[in-house]
Amino acid sequence: MMSSTSLFTTPPPPHTTTNRLPPPNKLAVIISNSKSIGQLLKIHAALYRQNLHNDPLLNFHLLRAYSFLNRLNYSITLFNQTHNKNIFLYTAIIHCHAQHNYYEQALLYYSHMLTDNIEPNAFSFSSVLKSCPLKPGRALHSQTIKFDLDKDLYVRTSLVDVYARGGDVSSAKKLFETMPQRSLVSLTTMMTCYAKHGELVAARVLFDEMEQKDVVCWNVMIDGYVQQGLPNEALVLFRRMLAEKVRPNEVTLVAVLSACGQIGALETGRWVHSYIENTGIKINVQVATSLIDMYSKCGSLEDSRLVFDRVNDKDVIAWNSMIVGYAMHGFSKDALRLFNEMCRVGLKPTDVTFIGILNACAHAGLVDEGWGFFNSMREEYAIVPKVEHYGCMVDILSRAGKLEEAYELVTNMEIEPDLVVWGSLLGACRLHGNAQLGEKIAEYLVSQKLANSGTYILLSNIFAAKGDWNAVARVRTLMKENGVQKEPGCSSIEVNNKVHEFLAGDLRHPNSKEIYMMLEEINGWLKVQNYIPGRT
């Protein structure tokens, strides 16, 4: 960066000013508390004028402050211009790079430090291990043993984290269990490891054993349930957290709102929203996005939009949530209008944006526009379409009855089509009564062992729609032979803060008699309105 180089290489001006600066220890505090780059540069300039620009302590703080204000280039320049770098400066530059996820640079500075004959300490290791992937992490692990630092609480915690992030759960566990001492953070690290790998029970055991719990470990446990699709457990834990007077933060709320969205718990979601407003927790862009997503998943787009309009610094994810929300509910025009607006304010769409607008095109039957957006992904935005985007295109073409074109697209994809793509095409075959193509696809899926119960059901429905009952029977036999069982359909609804779950054919609900009577009544209304099941 030109500006950074010239800034540091310009010789200090002659001492014309006699402005007194605070003593170095005060200056260090001022530097590390700098809130803007302009302020920091002013201080740095003053240091030049006072000939204090070679002070190791102040340069250490300057280096960290520049990185903190996202000016890593200034940190690097400062580092390079310092002679006789000490371990503090090395550790600081390693830490800055690790913080910005430049783990390769961090490792490079680590090895420079060794060739510079500076022996790493525990601080160096905990810095370089942050954001380090598994392979170099293993090498660093042996280095920690070599320097006899592998039992240090901080170093060991970082090592557990490295193995955890790298997916080597058993190594993480071994290192954790042989730790000379545990801490709240090391326990949370291990809990995170278990939660991320679906071992919720193991995570919960640690959680329940913890003597003191802070907001972070509550968050890990709650979000663990959310990520594993156990929103009810997450909400139960959230209520316990409130009962135990632990104050939730933004991270907690993001997880809890996601749980509400998963079960469609609108009332609980609204309660969380008012809790946020009443307790004065800051609605940052992440929380706002979670609110938008929650309201949209719970079917209240009006509330989504109210939140959306009140967010000041909307990022692309916030826009995506609103666009996807409109698209999901069939408000195609609103989705596309919002997309144009987003581009106008200068935000670059992401792959998720395109899932939204392609979905909007599918709902509105916009085939040409769909192709246009699909092609623009690559051509204008350099986004490689994922299997989901192909799925949307298949949906667009299928709904328009262009089954052969859709089939053509799927067979020519440069990535493997998944069952969702095929399923969407199979569904279209049923809808448009194309048994021939449907059979071809199903045969292929069965032969490739890709078929699930849905594949068989769709195929069977295709034949049933044609009245080919022999073929239906053949499919049923095939299902039995391959041991395929139909998984019952499932849905849930929240009434008076209680979530009720329903399985197809389930009679266990205390009010199941009334529920089925109501269903009969609705079916009657539909019949009167000439609704034909299976036609969407």
Added chain:
DNA sequence: ATAGGGTTAG
């Protein structure tokens, strides 16, 4: 004199 570890949105 100076520093380090764990949790966020589709």
